[in-house]
Amino acid sequence: MTRTRSTPLPSSVRPGRKRQAVTLSEVARAAGVAVMTVSRALNTPEAVSPELRARIHEAVAQLGYIPDRLAGSLARGSGGVIPVLIPTLHHSVHVPTLDALHDTLAAAGYHTMLGTTEYDVAREEELVRALLGWRPDGIILSGIDHSEATVRMVQSAGVPVMELLDLSPRPLDLNVGFDHAAVGRAVARELIGRGRRQVAYAGSMTDSDPRSVRRMTAFQATLAGAGLRADLVAHRETPSSITVGGELLSELLLRHPEIDAVFMVNDDLAAGALFEAQRRGIRVPQDLAICGFNDQDIAANLNPPISTVRTPRAEMGRVAAEMLLSSLRGAAVAEKSVDLGFEIIHRQTT
Amino acid sequence: MTRTRSTPLPSSVRPGRKRQAVTLSEVARAAGVAVMTVSRALNTPEAVSPELRARIHEAVAQLGYIPDRLAGSLARGSGGVIPVLIPTLHHSVHVPTLDALHDTLAAAGYHTMLGTTEYDVAREEELVRALLGWRPDGIILSGIDHSEATVRMVQSAGVPVMELLDLSPRPLDLNVGFDHAAVGRAVARELIGRGRRQVAYAGSMTDSDPRSVRRMTAFQATLAGAGLRADLVAHRETPSSITVGGELLSELLLRHPEIDAVFMVNDDLAAGALFEAQRRGIRVPQDLAICGFNDQDIAANLNPPISTVRTPRAEMGRVAAEMLLSSLRGAAVAEKSVDLGFEIIHRQTT
DNA sequence: CTGTTAGCGCGTTCAC
DNA sequence: GTGAACGCGCTAACAG
Numbered sequence: 091m092t093r094t095r096s097t098p099l100p101s102s103v104r105p106g107r108k109r110q111a112v113t114l115s116e117v118a119r120a121a122g123v124a125v126m127t128v129s130r131a132l133n134t135p136e137a138v139s140p141e142l143r144a145r146i147h148e149a150v151a152q153l154g155y156i157p158d159r160l161a162g163s164l165a166r167g168s169g170g171v172i173p174v175l176i177p178t179l180h181h182s183v184h185v186p187t188l189d190a191l192h193d194t195l196a197a198a199g200y201h202t203m204l205g206t207t208e209y210d211v212a213r214e215e216e217l218v219r220a221l222l223g224w225r226p227d228g229i230i231l232s233g234i235d236h237s238e239a240t241v242r243m244v245q246s247a248g249v250p251v252m253e254l255l256d257l258s259p260r261p262l263d264l265n266v267g268f269d270h271a272a273v274g275r276a277v278a279r280e281l282i283g284r285g286r287r288q289v290a291y292a293g294s295m296t297d298s299d300p301r302s303v304r305r306m307t308a309f310q311a312t313l314a315g316a317g318l319r320a321d322l323v324a325h326r327e328t329p330s331s332i333t334v335g336g337e338l339l340s341e342l343l344l345r346h347p348e349i350d351a352v353f354m355v356n357d358d359l360a361a362g363a364l365f366e367a368q369r370r371g372i373r374v375p376q377d378l379a380i381c382g383f384n385d386q387d388i389a390a391n392l393n394p395p396i397s398t399v400r401t402p403r404a405e406m407g408r409v410a411a412e413m414l415l416s417s418l419r420g421a422a423v424a425e426k427s428v429d430l431g432f433e434i435i436h437r438q439t440t
Numbered sequence: 441m442t443r444t445r446s447t448p449l450p451s452s453v454r455p456g457r458k459r460q461a462v463t464l465s466e467v468a469r470a471a472g473v474a475v476m477t478v479s480r481a482l483n484t485p486e487a488v489s490p491e492l493r494a495r496i497h498e499a500v501a502q503l504g505y506i507p508d509r510l511a512g513s514l515a516r517g518s519g520g521v522i523p524v525l526i527p528t529l530h531h532s533v534h535v536p537t538l539d540a541l542h543d544t545l546a547a548a549g550y551h552t553m554l555g556t557t558e559y560d561v562a563r564e565e566e567l568v569r570a571l572l573g574w575r576p577d578g579i580i581l582s583g584i585d586h587s588e589a590t591v592r593m594v595q596s597a598g599v600p601v602m603e604l605l606d607l608s609p610r611p612l613d614l615n616v617g618f619d620h621a622a623v624g625r626a627v628a629r630e631l632i633g634r635g636r637r638q639v640a641y642a643g644s645m646t647d648s649d650p651r652s653v654r655r656m657t658a659f660q661a662t663l664a665g666a667g668l669r670a671d672l673v674a675h676r677e678t679p680s681s682i683t684v685g686g687e688l689l690s691e692l693l694l695r696h697p698e699i700d701a702v703f704m705v706n707d708d709l710a711a712g713a714l715f716e717a718q719r720r721g722i723r724v725p726q727d728l729a730i731c732g733f734n735d736q737d738i739a740a741n742l743n744p745p746i747s748t749v750r751t752p753r754a755e756m757g758r759v760a761a762e763m764l765l766s767s768l769r770g771a772a773v774a775e776k777s778v779d780l781g782f783e784i785i786h787r788q789t790t
Numbered sequence: 791c792t793g794t795t796a797g798c799g800c801g802t803t804c805a806c
Numbered sequence: 807g808t809g810a811a812c813g814c815g816c817t818a819a820c821a822g
Contacts, residue, residue, distance in 0.1 A: 511799035
């Protein structure tokens with residue numbers, strides 16, 4: 091019994107599968123060469139004689155052949171996809187990171203598969219399970235808080251794993267981010283240092299986002315350590331926005347009219363708080379200091395410009411992608427974990 | 441000659457391919473059933489007896505088996521990926537659209553492959569060629585301006601094609617967007633109707649973004665049609681931002697101090713222009729009317745709130761994904777092309 | 791440099 | 807309800 095049919099069915103008549111694309115063997119037939127030669131002409135052109143190469147490329151163009159990456163990846167054992175799991179797209183904070191990630195990976199020929207966890211470890215686990223099915227060359231996770239199953243899966247996937255946005259004391263593999271607790275401490279100290287005594291905290295996703303929790307906890311601990319109240323807090327579980335910022339300040343003012351400073355943990359919240367203060371005739375920073383977070387475009391441009399914390403949002407993406415790529419190239423990555431830091435930008439609202 | 445080896449090599453010793461993941465047959469062996477039974481237990485559980493199903497699921501959990509989607513897709517003939525090509529991620533205007541798209545597709549079990557064209561049709565063509573290699577179930581393009589090769593490729597891919605963000609007189613297949621020329625006309629008429637006579641236009645990516653070109657051209661034509669100057673224009677080929685908005689207004693004021701209105705084609709530009717006007721003591725809207733575009737968070741919240749154009753950014757993503765999905769389910773889509781419209785939001789800057 | 795052989799891991803088909 | 811064979815489209819390994 092032979093495996094080659096003397097008269098292969100034309101693809102249009104082939105039963106079952108709904109595939110119709112031009113295949114390698116059709117190109118081979120058109121060019122009058124073996125399948126393998128076409129494969130080589132496409133993947134390692136220098137290994138094929140110029141004449142054949144020309145004939146083959148002509149046939150490829152003629153037929154509009156597009157290599158099947160499913161088949162290629164299956165045969166090769168891996169195929170150039172890298173899942174990127176970011177927290178959310180309902181808000182644009184993570185866009186610069188995603189952008190840098192995608193840019194850098196795409197430039198190296200990798201395809202990005204997008205997933206959003208919405209700050210839910212169960213959802214992350216489900217996504218990881220599904221995406222690992224594509225036999226990715228690497229995987230990029232957000233944060234350092236994962237379910238046990240997630241950890242097990244990515245560890246046994248046998249590919250580089252990047253944990254992004256946060257710093258882990260014990261990374262699964264690669265890790266790029268900055269220290270969110272340190273942000274909380276630094277901002278608290280900054281506000282205290284400038285003479286504030288009734289210091290409030292306002293944020294969104296403070297329950298579900300572990301990084302947010304770490305910032306807040308450290309912030310409160312620092313206040314308490316300085317003998318100040320640490321319970322002046324308002325928060326929402328909705329994405330942040332200018333509008334929400336105004337509402338959070340109103341809420342704070344209603345419950346604690348005595349506050350003289352507030353850490354609004356995102357610049358859009360800070361902007362909203364600033365506008366609300368201006369509507370109420372509260373002088374900023376004289377009556378109330380406002381500090382934002384992330385150093386987004388809006389912070390520097392309002393009047394007065396808002397003090398904030400510069401975070402390495404794009405850098406994290408770029409550096410993470412580069413580390414993953416060099417790990418993929420087999421280079422031993424010197425630093426498995428890198429802290430990209432942050433910086434308090436003092437402007438006119440504190 | 442037989443195709444089955446009596447003693448198959450353990451995967452760890454298998455030469456060449458660097459695959460290590462647990463396979464169906466390993467699960468089958470562990471559960472003491474045939475490969476096909478495991479496949480069934482996973483894909484059509486009702487076709488397998490409860491006892492076997494239980495044994496199989498146990499083995500799956502035990503071994504940490506994750507189905508290989510490359511192999512599955514290859515065998516099945518298609519595999520649940522949908523490429524989404526958006527213009528750019530260097531700016532967050534397109535994020536709500538991408539978010540809605542991804543959300544809706546993910547909920548239906550499809551995986552999103554991300555591509556950014558950066559307003560370059562050659563780059564779009566390259567991306568389409570590469571992404572079509574994954575034998576996607578559908579494809580989502582931005583805009584209606586493509587290279588001939590792109591058109592040829594997507595048309596012969598035999599899958600639904602969505603053109604998003606703009607309206608085409610002759611869609612390749614599915615189409616969701618709104619009329620950008622109509623926006624230009626409407627804003628020009630609005631400004632003229634409010635008594636403005638020296639009406640300027642300022643935008644970014646005005647050369648490379650065809651939708652931007654259509655807005656500007658129609659805007660200018662409407663001014664000219666009303667007997668007004670249509671050459672009061674400033675633009676940049678960089679992404680828009682608050683800072684750039686201020687710079688564009690400065691440029692306009694330098695060259696044409698007589699302007700009494702300006703259409704800043706993005707809300708961040710409009711915000712920057714407003715701030716710049718405030719710094720210069722120019723009264724808005726008395727001395728200068730400012731109209732933005734996109735109705736982003738910032739527009740409604742500044743003081744004064746900025747008049748703008750509400751565009752259906754998230755709706756486009758949702759509707760497009762839903763249309764694609766119903767097309768995928770074989771439902772004949774009633775309307776191949778849908779205009780989601782726009783709305784001028786009059787606030788206090790015009 | 792070119793062709794041949796033997797799978798990659800899974801689903802379809804058709805027997806039992 | 808279960809199993810065996812066969813092929814999806816492509817590439818690694820080995821001949822020639």
